Amino acid sequence: MILRLRKLIRCRRGINAVISNVILTGAVIAVSFFVWNWMQYRASDYSTQIGSATSSGIDKLKERVAFEYVFYRTAIVSAYIMNSGTVDNVTVQTVYIMNSTGAIVKTDTNPTLESFSGTPMPYQDLDISQEGRFQIPLGSGLVPGSYTIQIVTGRGSIFVNTFKV
Amino acid sequence: MSTRSKSRRKLRAFGENPRGFSSVIGAIFAVLIMISVATSVFMWTLSDNTNYNDAARQRNQMEADRLSENVVAANANITFSTNQVAVTAELTNLGSTTASVVNLWVTDATISVYNNASTSINIVLRPGDKTVVSRVVNIQGVSPLDTVSGYFVTARGNVVPLEREGRITVAQLAQGIGSLALDFYTFRYFTYETSPSNKLKNYPAGNQSFAIPHGEYIAFGVVLTNLDPSFQTVTFDNRSQVWLFCPEALGATVAEPTVWYIVKEDPESGIIQAAYSEISIGHGETKLVIFASTTVGYFSKVSLTKADYKNKLFAVNLMLHGKLGTRDYGQNIPFVSLYCHA
Numbered sequence: 001m002i003l004r005l006r007k008l009i010r011c012r013r014g015i016n017a018v019i020s021n022v023i024l025t026g027a028v029i030a031v032s033f034f035v036w037n038w039m040q041y042r043a044s045d046y047s048t049q050i051g052s053a054t055s056s057g058i059d060k061l062k063e064r065v066a067f068e069y070v071f072y073r074t075a076i077v078s079a080y081i082m083n084s085g086t087v088d089n090v091t092v093q094t095v096y097i098m099n100s101t102g103a104i105v106k107t108d109t110n111p112t113l114e115s116f117s118g119t120p121m122p123y124q125d126l127d128i129s130q131e132g133r134f135q136i137p138l139g140s141g142l143v144p145g146s147y148t149i150q151i152v153t154g155r156g157s158i159f160v161n162t163f164k165v
Numbered sequence: 166m167s168t169r170s171k172s173r174r175k176l177r178a179f180g181e182n183p184r185g186f187s188s189v190i191g192a193i194f195a196v197l198i199m200i201s202v203a204t205s206v207f208m209w210t211l212s213d214n215t216n217y218n219d220a221a222r223q224r225n226q227m228e229a230d231r232l233s234e235n236v237v238a239a240n241a242n243i244t245f246s247t248n249q250v251a252v253t254a255e256l257t258n259l260g261s262t263t264a265s266v267v268n269l270w271v272t273d274a275t276i277s278v279y280n281n282a283s284t285s286i287n288i289v290l291r292p293g294d295k296t297v298v299s300r301v302v303n304i305q306g307v308s309p310l311d312t313v314s315g316y317f318v319t320a321r322g323n324v325v326p327l328e329r330e331g332r333i334t335v336a337q338l339a340q341g342i343g344s345l346a347l348d349f350y351t352f353r354y355f356t357y358e359t360s361p362s363n364k365l366k367n368y369p370a371g372n373q374s375f376a377i378p379h380g381e382y383i384a385f386g387v388v389l390t391n392l393d394p395s396f397q398t399v400t401f402d403n404r405s406q407v408w409l410f411c412p413e414a415l416g417a418t419v420a421e422p423t424v425w426y427i428v429k430e431d432p433e434s435g436i437i438q439a440a441y442s443e444i445s446i447g448h449g450e451t452k453l454v455i456f457a458s459t460t461v462g463y464f465s466k467v468s469l470t471k472a473d474y475k476n477k478l479f480a481v482n483l484m485l486h487g488k489l490g491t492r493d494y495g496q497n498i499p500f501v502s503l504y505c506h507a
Binding site for chain 2: 021024025027028029031032033035036039040042043044046047050051054055057058061062064065066067068069071073080082084085086116129131
């Protein structure tokens with residue numbers, strides 16, 4: 001092997017081919033590492049997105065809101081709710097009030113969440129087992145009958161309760 | 166030629182002429198990259214899928230627990246005081262899971278007022294556990310004759326209704342003393358307008374007092390509620406009356422009229438009709454009934470005129486007679502005392 005190398009250095013025949021091969025191989029290795037890193041980054045990004053979506057879905061699954069009391073008086077619907085699920089930070093995004101035929105009587109977004117004593121909740125959300133209430137002013141009175149109140153949470157869960165006027 | 170020597174020759178040939186070596190290196194890297202990325206993505210997906218399945222399983226378990234929760238609030242007793250309702254109930258967990266009771270709601274359907282227990286309830290009931298719970302709920306303006314109901318709320322969001330409500334409790338009491346209940350606090354008397362002379366003054370409010378004037382024509386108004394346990398309508402005949410008895414004036418009494426027979430008035434104007442026509446009270450209904458006449462079936466005014474009655478105390482008895490459904494009915498209700506001032 002040493003003899004061969006000495007012979008190669010002495011003769012210098014085919015050195016171009018060797019150098020070109022070394023350069024080409026080096027370039028391929030460099031590009032390969034770059035592509036590897038880029039793919040790792042993309043895969044990690046994708047995993048993070050999937051993880052976030054899954055985590056959001058899991059929280060949505062764990063979310064549950066119980067209606068303790070829904071009361072109508074003088075064109076105001078008061079709903080007393082409790083976070084009976086196993087996840088914190090439940091928010092009330094939208095409230096729909098529908099009559100017995102399913103027609104929407106009133107829609108309200110981001111109603112003010114209060115404690116049962118009437119104090120606004122500091123973060124406008126309910127932690128596990130926490131109780132709260134919100135009031136929906138209707139503008140005009142409801143005719144006697146059966147109505148449905150539907151709340152959509154910040155995570156997109158829907159909870160429904162029926163009340164009588 | 167053996168396979169081993171063939172491979173050795175090929176390797177030697179590749180060493181003497183290494184064209185395409187970079188392609189081999191590139192291919193190896195490409196395969197490594199693919200395996201690495203695919204593995205990491207697969208592992209992530211598997212992990213997230215496991216987490217999601219776990220959450221779904223927990224959710225299903227939670228729903229199953231909620232549906233299997235079975236708490237009963239039996240022997241509920243509701244008692245009333247000023248602006249307050251006291252609820253006592255025996256809570257029993259008949260379900261297979263541990264239950265936690267977190268709140269109590271009470272509704273007065275008569276005056277449409279509701280409230281919940283101001284102090285938080287946190288009662289944990291293991292399967293089979295039984296405990297008696299007493300809580301006071303503030304209900305502004307509540308009356309013992311109102312229809313009051315309530316329910317407990319569990320931490321899982323289930324509602325446990327009280328199995329007996331205030332009206333029924335009163336009705337059971339009524340079963341012992343009669344089907345009609347007198348609202349003691351709203352007992353009132355009326356005087357008359359000068360014109361027309363048969364019109365009750367300040368009708369229907371009258372004078373809610375336990376002191377009556379001497380020597381003035383008066384009528385009495387009592388608020389009666391039909392709490393008959395058999396849900397029958399009660400009808401009064403013309404002999405129903407209020408009569409007053411004054412123990413301090415015994416011996417001095419001669420022919421002083423102390424009886425006020427039932428009359429029928431116009432509910433709009435408060436004018437008393439000349440002849441009595443039957444008055445009925447349906448089950449659960451509350452009605453103001455007027456007693457004003459010295460004559461059975463016809464209206465003629467009554468007053469306490471005898472001097473011996475001044476500044477004396479009278480026992481009042483309400484004697485009711487008529488029909489309960491189709492059966493004869495009679496009830497005597499005491500409890501009110503009146504002071505006759507000069």
